[in-house]
Amino acid sequence: MRLSRLLLGRLAAFVVSLLVASLAVFLLLNLLPGDVTAVILGNNATPAAVAHLRSAMGLDDPVLLRYVHWLAGVAHGNLGASAFTGEPVAGLIVPKLAVTISLVGGGMVLAMVLALPAGLFAALHRRQASGQMVLATSQLGMAVPAFLAGIVLVVVFAARLRWLPAGNYVPLTSDPLDWFRHLILPWVSLALVQGAVLVRYVRGAFLDVMDQDYMRTARSIGWRRRRAVWRHGLRNAALQIVTVLGLQLATLFVGAVVIENVFVLPGLGSLLLRSVNGRDLPLVQAIVLVLVALILMINLLVDVAYLVIDPRLRTGRAVVE
Amino acid sequence: MSDVPEAVPLLAVDGLSVTFGRAGASPAVRDIAFTLSSGERWGLIGESGSGKSATALAIMGLLPEGVHVHGSVRWRGGELVGLGDAAYSRLRGDAMTMVFQEPMTALDPTMTVGRQVAEVLRLHYVRRAADAQRYGVGPERIRGHARERVLGVLAEVGLPDVERIADSFPHQLSGGQRQLVLIGMALMNSPLLVICDEPTTALDVTVQATVLRLLDAGLSAVGAACLFISHDLAVVSQVCSQVMVMYQGRIVERGSLAQVLGAPAHPYTRGLVATAAIDAVPPGERLPVIGDFWAGEDGGRDG
Numbered sequence A: 001m002r003l004s005r006l007l008l009g010r011l012a013a014f015v016v017s018l019l020v021a022s023l024a025v026f027l028l029l030n031l032l033p034g035d036v037t038a039v040i041l042g043n044n045a046t047p048a049a050v051a052h053l054r055s056a057m058g059l060d061d062p063v064l065l066r067y068v069h070w071l072a073g074v075a076h077g078n079l080g081a082s083a084f085t086g087e088p089v090a091g092l093i094v095p096k097l098a099v100t101i102s103l104v105g106g107g108m109v110l111a112m113v114l115a116l117p118a119g120l121f122a123a124l125h126r127r128q129a130s131g132q133m134v135l136a137t138s139q140l141g142m143a144v145p146a147f148l149a150g151i152v153l154v155v156v157f158a159a160r161l162r163w164l165p166a167g168n169y170v171p172l173t174s175d176p177l178d179w180f181r182h183l184i185l186p187w188v189s190l191a192l193v194q195g196a197v198l199v200r201y202v203r204g205a206f207l208d209v210m211d212q213d214y215m216r217t218a219r220s221i222g223w224r225r226r227r228a229v230w231r232h233g234l235r236n237a238a239l240q241i242v243t244v245l246g247l248q249l250a251t252l253f254v255g256a257v258v259i260e261n262v263f264v265l266p267g268l269g270s271l272l273l274r275s276v277n278g279r280d281l282p283l284v285q286a287i288v289l290v291l292v293a294l295i296l297m298i299n300l301l302v303d304v305a306y307l308v309i310d311p312r313l314r315t316g317r318a319v320v321e
Numbered sequence B: 001m002s003d004v005p006e007a008v009p010l011l012a013v014d015g016l017s018v019t020f021g022r023a024g025a026s027p028a029v030r031d032i033a034f035t036l037s038s039g040e041r042w043g044l045i046g047e048s049g050s051g052k053s054a055t056a057l058a059i060m061g062l063l064p065e066g067v068h069v070h071g072s073v074r075w076r077g078g079e080l081v082g083l084g085d086a087a088y089s090r091l092r093g094d095a096m097t098m099v100f101q102e103p104m105t106a107l108d109p110t111m112t113v114g115r116q117v118a119e120v121l122r123l124h125y126v127r128r129a130a131d132a133q134r135y136g137v138g139p140e141r142i143r144g145h146a147r148e149r150v151l152g153v154l155a156e157v158g159l160p161d162v163e164r165i166a167d168s169f170p171h172q173l174s175g176g177q178r179q180l181v182l183i184g185m186a187l188m189n190s191p192l193l194v195i196c197d198e199p200t201t202a203l204d205v206t207v208q209a210t211v212l213r214l215l216d217a218g219l220s221a222v223g224a225a226c227l228f229i230s231h232d233l234a235v236v237s238q239v240c241s242q243v244m245v246m247y248q249g250r251i252v253e254r255g256s257l258a259q260v261l262g263a264p265a266h267p268y269t270r271g272l273v274a275t276a277a278i279d280a281v282p283p284g285e286r287l288p289v290i291g292d293f294w295a296g297e298d299g300g301r302d303g
């Protein structure tokens, strides 16, 4: 069937992109001046010690060969070892990834829950004061930095009212309720800022759709205004909204570091910053690879969503004779 | 229908003005008046920007928010200007329908044609159910068989292979096929009035003729009145027997087609008639230009 063929195509493109990206990441990080031995041995190491370590770590091999070795390791779940502690990098990354995915996933769900109705409302009431109010509020939300929103929430709901914990992370597997309670404030602060951005795009998408000819047709056959938007606008607006959601998600995996810091959440962004500061090259390399994979995966999901929503992409143009 | 006295026209437009933008701006439609009785077919002709579409949309209540409409549009005696969306929606698509100019974008690209046609039935099911009672058939008779009725109406407007068309998405159909689908939707509930806004302008000439013929047949079959907008006399004459000429927001001339074609009174109409007859100009002679038709006139052209 055509759809499954298209899906396979998207999947193949995903794999190829991932390979190309991994090569790019590897080359970039390995061809830059300054190598990992200096980090491990310190700046005063003797040349002999450096040379010994280099050959022990395989750093004297041609770079492409090293890439292949690394890739083979990655394929077996071995992302390398930290330059400092020697710990397997995978073991370091996975728990942080769980934190970031919990934070970003929940935050974006909340952002959508807030922004989709608000954006639709603002579009339907574009000429009324109420619609303009929504727009102005979102403008305000965009102007507030995420960390400030977080701090205010902590001060009010954690420090003063003592309703919720101010930070730290409890794994979902150890106590789901506690996991939830600890994430409420981070989710809200992420959702406020991202939701404010999203509202504008949702409003724009619906305004765009409401101006389309097929909307006029829908009204001319007897759909009432709102129902017409619901029935014929939703899918068409979703095409645009999905694109924005994909972009937001992609930037948030690192971008959430601001909120991770405010709420002391040990996420991927925080780990990346620490490993870059410490010049822990294998760790940086592995995190960047994970991030690239995540972003490509989001693109894949967005592509699949397009295919599901838009029949023009999944059916031929063949005209019925 | 029986409770409406014979004398009340189907549609009575009186003192209708439409102004886009600020209230003080120059109106697109200026104080027009006309009536349309059951079964009558009127052409509305005029150059681009003369206010034809604005008139049609004002009657349908489909002008965008913030457009000022003044005057009166009476539908079988009842006022439509200022009518609420709910009441208007019961009328639209049922007793009063419309076909637009651009078929390529007039259907929802994400939904099959068949489902969109079926909506026309579904939306007016309540009124239909009342009819069903009157005609002594159960409402399920009308609610059910939606698929058959969709296929039936597609066949009636002359579409081939209706099963496949119903299951297609709009982009899989040609412009002419899409317009026929839209005409089918407009005729489906046996309307009293069909407003057509340049329904064939976007189609190529051979398709145009077919679509006009099928529209004509469809209108006759349901006995609907029609307001047919065009800027082409030849096209209007294929569907209508009477015509109104619009110029700069006003109706400047009206009458039977023969009358208007035979003795055009307004300079714009004279130009229109002459350009329609351009083939008749003997070779070598200069073609008429619009200025020729304004010679000796100074009224009529207002800004």
Ligand SMILES: Nc1ncnc2c1ncn2[C@@H]1O[C@H](COP(=O)(O)OP(=O)(O)OP(=O)(O)O)[C@@H](O)[C@H]1O
Residues within 6 Å of the ligand: B020, B021, B028, B046, B047, B048, B049, B050, B051, B052, B053, B054, B055, B231
């Ligand atoms: N949405 C709008 N906003 C502002 N002005 C408009 C709008 N729609 C139409 N107008 C103006 O109203 C006038 C009449 O437009 P209308 O669309 O009714 O013309 P028309 O006779 O249908 O022309 P055409 O043959 O090009 O379709 C024009 O001067 C046009 O510029």
Ligand SMILES: [Mg+2]
Residues within 6 Å of the ligand: B052, B053, B054, B197
């Ligand atoms: Mg027009």
